[in-house]
Amino acid sequence: MTMGHETPAGDLRLANLTKRFGVFTAVDDLSLTIPQGSFFALLGASGCGKTTTLRMIAGLEEPTSGQVLLGDRDIAGLRPYKRPVNTVFQSYALFPHLDIHENVAFGLRRRGIRNVGDQVERMLALVQLEGYGRRRPAQLSGGQQQRVALARALINHPQVLLLDEPLGALDLKLRRQMQIELKRIQTEVGITFVHVTHDQEEAMTMADTVAVMNAGRIEQLGRPADLYEYPATAFVANFLGQSNLLAGEAAGRSGDDALVTAHGLRFSVPAGRARVDRGPVFLGVRPEKLHLVERPEQVPAGHQHVGGVVTDASYVGVSTQYLVRTAWGSELSAFSANSGVGGQLPLGAAVVAHWDPRHAFLLPRESGEDDQTTPLLDQPPVGVLS
Amino acid sequence: MSALAHVPTSSGQAAAPPPRRGRHTALPYLLLLPGAAWLLVFFALPLLQLAAASLYDPGGSLSTGYAMTWAVGNYPEALQAYWPQFVRSFLYSAIALVLALLMGYPLAYAIAQKAGRWKNLLLVAVVAPMFTSFLVRTLAWKTILSDNGWVVGLLRDVHLLGPDGRLLATPVAVVLGLTYNFLPFLVLPLYASLERLDPRLLEAASDLYASPLRAFQKVTLPLSMPGLIAGTLLFFIPATGDYINAELLGTPNQYMIGNVIDSAFLVRLDYPQGAALSFLLMAAILAIVFVYLRKAGTEEVL
């Protein structure tokens, strides 16, 4: 058997992986390393090339160029059934003519393993489908089918498990439960998981490493907290959570600070939080790092600020989300925790929005791009982007 | 997650609502009426008449008239006289079926899964021969297989046929004719089944360590079973009863049971024997179909 399930796997490496469909480049010169045993999330909007990337790893799509390496072995030339990789398909792709038991046993049987009964039962128990073995896939709900798809792949103990939006069909509560469950299973079996999702919360809560993908390229890769706290591009800043991005011009360093001029105001950001320190930039502040006070004297020492008028306030329970219109007409969003300290600000109130420069960041900007604020309550509702 | 993990105590669904009364319940029967009347007048009654004819006194004739003598002996007599033609019918159509499967399955698969935008054109190509009469097509094969045609010429040149070997008037010609004439009946139902086959299932099989051959055996074949069963029946039943191919492409030595029945009714005017042979053929085919469906799994077809 050429699959080598016994040998230690090593890291999964993609080297300059490219896939073109005609003139359209779906995956563009992708290079990344996924350490053995890690939980890796590939996050991106619909159509950015996530599925195509997984299909190239699984062998279902032939790369236009580039390599897929498992340990030191280039597996790009191997047929899919020879790769120690299994996939949980976005469409489940359960075999309609086989019952659940046989669906789950399929991979084991193809590898000539006999007496699969116990293993299948254990796997069905793991995905909480005991007693469903004799049903056909059509008799199961979407969520149950998804768990069968997971069991069918996981039972083979592949070196790498590819999950293509495996929780997409579940309702919110079940989705959260399955996230915890998946994470637990991954920790238990120690298999490398490559988890594709468009749900940033899912990616952040589950993965050790998140790669944000956009138009066939990786925009940024790192630990979830690092990505959130210090995004590398405007796309990441907006895709992962929300951001206020002010268009400005950086004017180089002064000591440990990078200096910025935006809309006639001067700001600074610690040099360690500036991706660029010259030319057109975005000055970014997360809405929850932006605080509102009524008078300039109330701004704490060391904080930077802009003035504005409250144009919208949405009370969402744990917090109130404000929109503040600045003197130059852009709107900033600010979240204020409902901690019981301070009251609600009325619409039309003149306010000062301030932030700690250590929470701001500087990102490269295409000259011509204007301020960007993720509109209030526009966090993509879970499951809307497919 | 305990709320999900419950195992239903029975697989039954909620009881169906009670059927509505009144004219709605009569509607399905009204819709059946025209077809049922047609079958009664043109199938059931003639069948009864044929059954009666098969038991007439074999000594009668058209001119002297037939007497109903419950002559059950017509059956063993007919079988004894014509069993070689019976065996030949089933043998020829079985061989033709195997040939048709070898050609038809890949053809149906290619049209359904690989043809892309050529799909409709290829389907028309499969059906197009039906636009001309069965008889004309078989006569065309007579020309194609004739002794001075190019097919025989080529086969002689490559020594697959002896210098005076021939195709026409041999079993080969009859089997080829059957294969050709009934191929669309096999291909169309197969195509319908394979067209619904989701290629992503084959990808999943391949992801789960199934080689292409295994994926075919474990996924494609079982999922195309309904079309395969329907197609083989639609091919085999008319092919077994056929008499045109043996008549035009063969000699009396290749005659099938259809030719015997044909001559019993139209040449020898032996109505009791013709009727008995018809019933024997019907019974044999029914028996074969029954056994076949039991083996192949009726679930998908019925």
Ligand SMILES: Nc1ncnc2c1ncn2[C@@H]1O[C@H](COP(=O)(O)OP(=O)(O)O)[C@@H](O)[C@H]1O
């Ligand atoms: N077989 C194909 N032929 C042509 N274009 C394709 C094909 N598969 C995917 N694409 C295109 O490649 C892009 C990326 O697709 P995909 O990897 O499925 O995106 P995602 O999974 O991130 O939503 C899409 O724009 C899609 O239309």
Ligand SMILES: [Mg+2]
């Ligand atoms: Mg996708």
